[in-house]
Amino acid sequence: MNGVGKCTTEKKILIVEDTDYLRFLMTEVLDSIGPRVEALPTADDGYSYLQEHGQNVAVLVTDIRTPERLDGVDLAKLVANKWPHIKVLLTSGYNTNLLSNLDTFDQFLAKPWSRDQLRGTVLKVLEEADPSST
Numbered sequence: 001m002n003g004v005g006k007c008t009t010e011k012k013i014l015i016v017e018d019t020d021y022l023r024f025l026m027t028e029v030l031d032s033i034g035p036r037v038e039a040l041p042t043a044d045d046g047y048s049y050l051q052e053h054g055q056n057v058a059v060l061v062t063d064i065r066t067p068e069r070l071d072g073v074d075l076a077k078l079v080a081n082k083w084p085h086i087k088v089l090l091t092s093g094y095n096t097n098l099l100s101n102l103d104t105f106d107q108f109l110a111k112p113w114s115r116d117q118l119r120g121t122v123l124k125v126l127e128e129a130d131p132s133s134t
Contacts, residue, residue, distance in 0.1 A: 011058030015039040016046040018066045043070035054083040058129045064092035087125045
């Protein structure tokens with residue numbers, strides 16, 4: 001694991017990524033740090049999942065642009081209002097200079113990212129969510 005400690009929290013990581021291979025890769029990478037990972041293809045699916053399981057999620061990792069009614073920024077805003085305990089990590093390969101208020105979220109990770117960058121950033125966000133969990 002390249003010197004990265006394993007997280008022991010019981011909270012889940014929720015991934016929202018519409019690109020199948022990235023969603024599977026993110027799941028594989030983040031499974032190695034401890035919390036159970038739930039991965040969904042759209043922000044609408046993520047919102048539905050949170051309606052049922054929001055109390056069990058520690059971190060939302062979401063692509064900014066996802067298909068359907070909600071996009072990742074919409075989902076992140078809903079999470080900030082309805083589930084303030086959930087830390088939000090936004091990710092995108094698009095020019096984020098066009099988007100305002102990204103600094104209001106916990107972290108941003110530009111694509112393309114490496115496995116170590118993804119793992120390290122999520123561990124940092126998890127630690128901020130629950131400092132006793134690492």
